[in-house]
Amino acid sequence: MRPPAVPPTSKVSDGCQSVHNRSRVREGHTAPEALRDTVDLAREAERLGYHRFWVAEHHGVPGVAGSAPTVLAAAAAGATGTIRVGTGGVMLPNHRPLVVAEQFGVLASLFPDRIDMGLGRSVGFTDGVRKALGRDKGNAEDFAGQLDGLLGWFAGTSPTGVRARPSEGLTVPPFVLATGEGADIAARAGLPMVIGDLRDRERMRRGVDRYRERFRPSAWAEEPYVVISGTVAVADTSERARRLLVPEAWSMAYSRTHGALPPLPPAERVESLAMSAKERGFCEAGLAGQLAGTAEEVRRELEAVLKDTGAQEVLVTTSTHDREALLDSYRRLAALAGLDDGATRR
Helix, strand or coil: CCCCCCCCCHHHHCCCCEEEEECEEEECCCHHHHHHHHHHHHHHHHHHCCCCEEEECCCCCCECCCCCCCHHHHHHHCCCCEEEECCCCCEEEHHCHHHHHHHHHHHHHHHHEEEEEEEEEECCEEEEEEHCCCCCHHHHHHHHHHHHHHHHHHHHHCCCCCCCCCCCCCCEEEECCCCHHHHHHHHHCCEEEEECCCCCCCHHHHHHHHHHCCCCCCCCCCCCCCCEECCECCCCCCCHHHHHHHHHHHHHHHHHHHHHCCCECCCHHHHCCCHHHHHHHHHHHHHHEEEEECCCHHHHHHHHHHHHCCCCEEEEEECCHHHHHHHHHHHHHHHHHHCCCCCCCC
């Protein structure tokens, strides 16, 4: 199934709204709990009418439990009935394309017309993780070739003479996560593109423009299809919405000063911490430019970025310690986007 060939939009209610979840571990909770929370969030996203639910791939990260995205996608798809489920993404340089094709072929066979194949070009973040994966930084340099090889398994064009089972002949929509040269790769391959983050909108707009200018129609997509991705938090007050983002901002600041991404702490603990000037600077930078506010404030901000980029879809990737506040944010976002409980956009 191809993404819908719809024109760019500038209204939140006219585009697709989707959810991306990294299975962030929260202080006081375990990694297995984080994975179960992800599956529960998939059920809630479906009930609220979101279009897609995607999961991520991270290895050796203390604060992220999502290390096996196709396995987690299977759990999310099995727990839901209509919402599209996929990966955001499988890091193709970490894997053999045949194995990736086989995994998505199994998923698409079990959950027909519901599986998306989001693909990224990152390798492990540290030397230790790359060594454990049997990869190095150079493995990301041939992402375009790896992508072509992966799609060849679905088309039955592999020069090896081997046939991918059950993948061959199936249509699993591929998306390219555009980091670095990813926009050019997506355009040349004629694939939908996912681009973030919402904090650097000028860079995002340049990437989208480059993608549209260079797009070549393919068997996978006749027209450019743009998904913008980033953090969005909605609450009854601007202050409460911004507070939702404090745990992730601090966690990212800690990773930049200590070299490891920790579990998400409660916002009140972060607010009581004595941070160094460097840590506080990173934390404030992590909060700057994020889409956080009341429903009306977020609507205005989202419509501005949609107008600027002409994107057809928004993929929201918000994480926080307060799970009920996170669910409330997604409910408020669904309401301002005009999604209906129990309905899924198709």
